Amino acid sequence: METIIPLPITIGNLLSESEYRIPIYQRNYAWGVAEVTQLIQDVADYAKENQNDNYYVGTLVVFPHESENYYETIDGQQRTTTLTIIACSICHNYVNGLPWYKSVNISFDYRDRSNETLRAIYRNGSTHLNLEQVSTEIMSVYNCVWNIIEKECKNRSLSVSDFIDYLFSKVIILRVSVPSDTDLNHYFEIMNSRGEQLEQHEIVKALLMSILRNTPEAMRVFSLIWDACSNMGRYVQMNISKSIRGYFFKDNGIDDVEDDFDTLSTNLASADWRLSKEEKSLTDLFKDDLQQVQYTKPWEEQSQDKEQPEYFGSVISFSNFLLHVLKVIYPNNENVVLDDKKLISIFSACYKAASDKDVKDFIMKLLKIRYLFDKYVIKRKFEKWGLKQIKLSGKDQMYYGSTFRKIDNEEENFEKDVIMLQAMFHVSLPSQIYKHWLSAVLLYAYHTTNITSSDFSNYLWSLAKSYMLDRYLAKEDSVHSFEEIIYYNYKHRLPQNDSNNIDWSNINIDIVEKVGEKVENFVFNFYDFILWKEQKTPDFEFAYRTSVEHFYPQHPIDNKLIEFEYLHSFGNLCLVSNSMNSKFSNSLPAAKYSNFGTDRKVLSTYSVKLQNMMQSMRDHDKWDENKIKSEADEAKSLLMKYLCQ
Numbered sequence: 001m002e003t004i005i006p007l008p009i010t011i012g013n014l015l016s017e018s019e020y021r022i023p024i025y026q027r028n029y030a031w032g033v034a035e036v037t038q039l040i041q042d043v044a045d046y047a048k049e050n051q052n053d054n055y056y057v058g059t060l061v062v063f064p065h066e067s068e069n070y071y072e073t074i075d076g077q078q079r080t081t082t083l084t085i086i087a088c089s090i091c092h093n094y095v096n097g098l099p100w101y102k103s104v105n106i107s108f109d110y111r112d113r114s115n116e117t118l119r120a121i122y123r124n125g126s127t128h129l130n131l132e133q134v135s136t137e138i139m140s141v142y143n144c145v146w147n148i149i150e151k152e153c154k155n156r157s158l159s160v161s162d163f164i165d166y167l168f169s170k171v172i173i174l175r176v177s178v179p180s181d182t183d184l185n186h187y188f189e190i191m192n193s194r195g196e197q198l199e200q201h202e203i204v205k206a207l208l209m210s211i212l213r214n215t216p217e218a219m220r221v222f223s224l225i226w227d228a229c230s231n232m233g234r235y236v237q238m239n240i241s242k243s244i245r246g247y248f249f250k251d252n253g254i255d256d257v258e259d260d261f262d263t264l265s266t267n268l269a270s271a272d273w274r275l276s277k278e279e280k281s282l283t284d285l286f287k288d289d290l291q292q293v294q295y296t297k298p299w300e301e302q303s304q305d306k307e308q309p310e311y312f313g314s315v316i317s318f319s320n321f322l323l324h325v326l327k328v329i330y331p332n333n334e335n336v337v338l339d340d341k342k343l344i345s346i347f348s349a350c351y352k353a354a355s356d357k358d359v360k361d362f363i364m365k366l367l368k369i370r371y372l373f374d375k376y377v378i379k380r381k382f383e384k385w386g387l388k389q390i391k392l393s394g395k396d397q398m399y400y401g402s403t404f405r406k407i408d409n410e411e412e413n414f415e416k417d418v419i420m421l422q423a424m425f426h427v428s429l430p431s432q433i434y435k436h437w438l439s440a441v442l443l444y445a446y447h448t449t450n451i452t453s454s455d456f457s458n459y460l461w462s463l464a465k466s467y468m469l470d471r472y473l474a475k476e477d478s479v480h481s482f483e484e485i486i487y488y489n490y491k492h493r494l495p496q497n498d499s500n501n502i503d504w505s506n507i508n509i510d511i512v513e514k515v516g517e518k519v520e521n522f523v524f525n526f527y528d529f530i531l532w533k534e535q536k537t538p539d540f541e542f543a544y545r546t547s548v549e550h551f552y553p554q555h556p557i558d559n560k561l562i563e564f565e566y567l568h569s570f571g572n573l574c575l576v577s578n579s580m581n582s583k584f585s586n587s588l589p590a591a592k593y594s595n596f597g598t599d600r601k602v603l604s605t606y607s608v609k610l611q612n613m614m615q616s617m618r619d620h621d622k623w624d625e626n627k628i629k630s631e632a633d634e635a636k637s638l639l640m641k642y643l644c645q
Contacts, residue, residue, distance in 0.1 A: 006059065006174040006175065006176045007174070007175045007176075007177070008054075008056075008172045008173075008174055008175075009172065009173060009174075009175055010168060010169055010170070010171065010172060011057070011083055011167055011168050011171045011172075011173065012100070012168035012169055014060070014080070014083065014173055014175075015083060015084060015087050015101060015105060015168075016100060016101060016102070016105065017105075018070070018071060018105065019069065019070040019071065019105050019106075019107075020062070020070065020071050020073050020080060020105060020106045020107075021070050021071070021072055021073065021106070021107050021108070021109060022073050022077045022081075022106065022107070022108045022109065022111075023072055023073070023074075023109050024109045024110050024111075026073070026077055028111070028114070028137065029077075029078065029081050029114060029135065029137045029138055030078065030137065031078050031081070031082050031137075031141060032137075032140070032141070032578075033140075033141075033144055033148075033430050033431075033544065033546050033578065034430050034431055034432065035078075035082070036082055036086075036141055036144070036145060036148065037148050037152075037430065037431040038431055038432065038433070039057075039079070039082060040086075040145075040148050040149055040152050041152055041431060041433060041434075042055070042057075042341060043055060043057075043163070043166065043167055043171055044152045044153060044156055044158055044163055045156070045339065045341070046166070046170075046171075047158055047162055047163050047166035047167070047170075048156045048157075048158045051162070051166060051170070053170070054170050054171070054172045055166075055170060055171050055172065056172050056173075056174065057079065057171050057172065057173050058076065058079055058173060058174070059075070059076060059173065059174045059175075059176055060073065060075070060076035060079075060080060060173050060174070060175045060176065061073075061074040061075035061076060061176045061178065062074060062076075062175060062176070062177055062178070063177070063178050064177050064180070071175075071177075073106075074178065076173070077106075079173075080106060080173075081106060081138070082141065084104060084105075084106055084118065085118075085121070085138060085141050085142050085145060086145050086149075086167075087101055088104070088118070088121045088122045088125075088142065089121075089125075089142055089145040089146045089149075090146075090149075090164060091122070091125070092121075092124075092125030093125070093146040094160065094161075094164060096161070098164075098168075103122070104118050104119060104122045106118070111135075112133075113133060113134060113135045114135045114138060116133055116134075116135075117133075117134050117135040117138045117139060118138060121138070121139070121142050134582065136579055136582055139578070139581075139582040140577075140578030140579055140581070140582060141578070143547050143578050143581045143582065144546050144547050144578055147518055147546075147547070147548060149163065150518055151518070151520070155434075199319065200319055200340065200343040200344050201230065201318055201319045201322060201343060203344055204322065204343060204344060204347045205223070205226050207344075207347065207348065207351070208222070208347070208351060208354075208359050208362070208363075209222055209223065209359075211351070211354055211355070211356060211358075211359045212356055212359055212360075214356075215356065217265060217269070218261070218265060218356070218360065221261070221264065221265050221268065222359070222360075222363050224240070225248075225363050225364075225366065225367050226363065226366070227239070228240050228367075228370075229318070229321075229366055229367060229370040230318045231318075232314035232316070232317065232318050232321065233311045233312060233313070233314060234311060234312070235312075235374045235390055235400075236367070236370045236371055236374055237249055237371075237374075237390055237398075238390075238398075244268060244271070247264060247267045247268055247271065248264065248367065249371070251392070256371075257364075257367055257368045257371050258364070258367075259364055259368065260364065261360035261361070261363065261364050262360070264364075312379035312380065312381050313379060313380030313381065314379065314380075315377065315378065315379075315380075315426050315435070315438065316432060316435060316438060317340070317432050319340040319343050320338065320340050320432050320433060320435070321370070321373070322340075322343065322347075322366075323336065323337070323338050323339070323340060323343065323346065324338065324369075324435075324438055324439050324442055325365065325366055325369050325370075325442075326346065326347075326350060327439040327442075327443070328365075328369055328439070328442050328443050328446050329362070329365055330350065331443065331487060333350070335349055335350075336350070338433050338434050338435065338436065338439070339433050339434070340432070340433060368446070369442055369446060372442060372445040372446060373442060373445075374389070374390075375389045375403055375445075376403065376441065376445045376451065376456070377422065377438065377441060377442075378419055378422040378423055378426065383541075384541065385419050385420075385422070385423045385541065385542070386419065387402070387403045387404075387415065387418060387419050387422075388400040388401060388402060388403060389401065389402075389403045402415065403415070403453075404418075404452065404453040414452075414453035414454045414456075414457045415453040415457075417453075417457040417460075417461070418453055418456050418457050418460060420529060420532065420542065421457065421460040421461060421464060421529065422437075422441070422460065423541070423542035424464070424522075424525045424526065424528070424529050424542050425437035425438075425460075425463075425464070425522075426542070427521075427525060427542045427543060427544050427545070428520075428521045428522040428525050429521075429522075430544050430546060434482075436482035436483075436485075436486060437463065437467075439486060440463055440486040440489070440490065441460075443486065443490055444456075444459055444490060447490075458493070459493065462489055462493045462494055462495070463485075463486070463489050464526060464529070465494075465495050465642075465643055466485045466488075466489045466494075466495040466496070467485065467522060467526070468495075468522075468523070468526055468639075468643060469495040469496075469497040469498065469499075469501065469502070469643060470484070470485050470495050470496050470497050471485060472506060472520045472522055472523050473502045473503060473504075473506050473507070473523070473639075473643075474497055474501050474502070474503065474506075475501050475502070475503045476503070478497050478501040480496060480497075484496075498644075499640060499643060499644055502643075504636060506519070506520075506523070507519055507523055507570040507632075507635070507636075507639075508565075508568055508569055508570055509548065509568045509573060518548060519548060519570065519573060521545075521546060521548075521575060524545075524548075524573075524574065524575040524607065524609065525542060525575070525607075526639075527609060527635060527638070527639065528540070528542070528575075528607050528608045528609055530638050530639070530642050531608040531609060531612065531638075532608055534638070535608065537608050537611070539604040540604070540608055540611075543577070543605070544577065545575035545576055545577050545607055546575070546577070546578060547575065547576050547577065547578050547580075547581035548573055548574075548575060549573065549574050549575070549576040549580075549581055549584060549610070550567060550568075550572055550573060551572050551573070551574060551589055551592070551610075551613050551623060552566075552567060552572050552588070552589055552623055552628070553584075553585075553586045553587065553588065554567060554586075555586045556586060556588055557586050557587065557588065558588065562624070562625055562628075563625060566625040566628045566629065569628050569629070569632045570631075570632050570635055570636075571627075571628040571629060571630070571631030571632030571633075571634075571635065572628045572631070572632075574607055574609040574610040574613060575607050575609070575610075576606070576607070576610065580596075580606075583595075583596065584596070589613075589617055589622075589623035590617060590621070590622075590623075592614075592617075593614050593617035593618060596614075597614035597617065597618065612631075613631075616631075
C-alpha cells in the first residue's frame with residue numbers, strides 16, 4: 001500500500017507549475033460573493049497580522065495521470081478555480097500585474113463555457129463572448145474580485161502589494177495525490193458522504209459545559225438552551241418543546257425571557273421534567289430502532305396543537321452570532337472580534353478562569369439576546385425582508401405577526417424604515433463576518449426597554465449617518481473605527497463628524513488613474529435609501545448588488561471615450577448584481593436601456609439609482625458628460641440634505 005504524503009505548495013506554484021483538469025463528475029463552479037469574500041478576508045487577516053507565517057488554505061486531492069502529465073482534481077476545485085480567477089483579476093487590475101503568470105493551468109472536461117471564459121478573462125481582463133458562451137458563475141466572481149481585494153486591504157490598512165505577495169508566496173495548499181490503484185468513483189462517493197468535522201461552536205459548547213461537569217443537571221439545561229439557540233433558521237421558542245417552553249419564556253411561552261439559570265433549572269425539576277430522559281444505553285437505542293422509534297431534536301417534536309414552525313433565512317450563522325453576543329456582554333474587550341475563525345481562542349480567553357456562575361450567566365444572556373435577535377433583526381422569507389415576532393391568538397395558537405403594533409399609518413411607516421435600514425446595512429457587506437451594524441442593533445435592543453418602531457428607526461438612521469460622516473465620506477484624518485462609531489452612537493445618537501468633514505472625492509472612483517480607489521457599497525445603498533424615501537418607490541428591495549457599474553462603459557464598443565473625471569464620477573456609477581454586470585458588458589447606455597430597461601418587472605429589480613438612469617435614457621435619449629455632472633450634483637445635494645437633518 002502506497003503511503004500518502006501531503007505536499008505543501010504555495011499558491012504561486014499551484015497556478016504555474018502543473019496542469020489540473022476538473023472531471024465531468026464534479027459539479028460546476030458554484031462559489032459566489034460570500035465564499036470569495038471570506039477567502040480574501042482570511043488571507044488579508046493573516047497578511048496583516050502574521051505576515052511572516054504561512055497560512056494553510058486547505059487541501060487539494062488529486063489523481064496523477066503521469067503518462068499524460070496532468071492531475072485529475074478530485075476535491076478542491078472550487079478553491080482552485082477561485083484562486084485562478086483572482087490571479088486573472090490581479091493580472092489586469094494591479095499596476096505591476098503578475099509577470100510570472102503565463103497561462104491558465106486548469107481546465108474543465110466537456111465544459112467549453114467554463115474553459116472559454118477562463119481563457120477570455122486571462123487574455124483580456126473581460127470577455128467579449130456572447131451570453132451563450134459565457135460561464136456566468138465565473139464572470140460574476142471575476143467582476144467583483146478586485147473590488148473585494150481593495151476593500152478588504154483598505155479596511156485593514158494593508159497595501160494591495162503586500163496582500164498579493166502574501167497570497168502567492170505564503171499561502172499554502174496541501175496537495176494530496178491518491179494512490180495509482182484508487183477506484184476514483186468509489187473514492188468520490190465516500191468523500192462526499194463522509195461525516196463532517198466538529199464545528200468550532202460545538203467545541204466551544206464542550207469547553208463551557210466542562211466547567212459545569214460537577215453538576216449534570218446544569219449541563220443538561222445548558223445543552224438544551226445552547227441547542228435551541230444554535231438553530232438560526234427558526235425562532236428560538238420553536239426550538240424548545242411546547243411542554244416546557246413556558247419555563248423559558250413568559251406570556252404562555254412566547255414573550256420575554258427567564259434571566260436566572262438556577263430558577264429555570266429548579267422550575268424544570270419541579271415540573272417533573274425528566275432531564276435524563278434522553279440518556280439511553282446503546283442497547284436501548286438498538287431496541288428502539290427495532291421498534292422503529294424515531295428520535296427527534298426538541299424543535300422536531302410534533303406538538304399536540306400541531307404547530308407548524310416556519311423557517312426563515314438568517315442574516316448570520318450561529319458561530320458569528322456567538323461573537324455578537326460577546327460584543328454585547330463585553331463591549332470594551334478589544335480581543336472580542338467578529339471573526340469566527342478565532343471563535344475558540346476568543347471564548348477560551350474570555351472564560352479562561354470562569355466559574356459555574358459565569359457560564360450560567362452567559363447561557364441565559366445567550367438565550368435573551370437570541371430572543372431579541374428573532375424579534376428585532378430582519379429575516380428573509382419568500383425573497384422579502386421582514387420583521388416579525390411570535391404572537392398568540394385567542395385560541396392559544398402561535399402565529400408570526402408584526403414586531404410592532406400598527407397604531408397608525410405613521411407607526412407602520414417607521415416599521416418599514418426599520419426593515420429597509422437593516423437590509424441596507426446587511427447587503428452592503430454580504431459576508432458573514434464583520435457585521436458591526438448587527439452588534440449595534442443587538443446592543444440597542446439589549447439595553448432598551450419598550451422599543452417602538454419610531455425610536456428604533458431613529459437609532460438606525462443615526463447609525464447610518466454615522467457610517468457616512470464618520471467613515472465612508474470622512475476626510476482621512478477624521479475617519480473613525482466601527483467600534484468607535486457604534487458605541488459613541490449608542491450613547492449620543494448622532495455622528496461625531498459633521499458636513500465640514502466630508503471629502504466628496506470619496507463618492508468618485510479612480511480619481512487618479514491607476515490608483516484604484518472605489519466607492520463603498522454602503523454609499524450607494526445609503527443613496528438608494530434616500531431616493532426610496534424621496535420617490536416613494538414601493539417595489540424596491542435591497543438585494544445583493546455588489547458590482548459597481550459604469551453606466552457609460554469604461555471600454556465602449558464604439559471606442560468613443562468620455563473624459564476620465566466624468567467616466568468615474570458618482571453620477572455615472574451604480575450598483576448592479578454580478579450577473580447583470582456581465583449582461584451589460586461594454587454596451588452603451590442606449591443599448592442598456594433598449595435591452596434591459598423597458599420591462600417594468602425587470603426594472604423593479606434594479607437599484608433606485610439605476611432605475612433613474614434608465615428613466616433618463618427613456619426621457620432624454622442620451623447620457624453624456626453634462627447629464628453625468630447633473631446627476632452627480634443632484635446626488636451631492638440630496639446627501640447633504642439628509643446628512644444634515
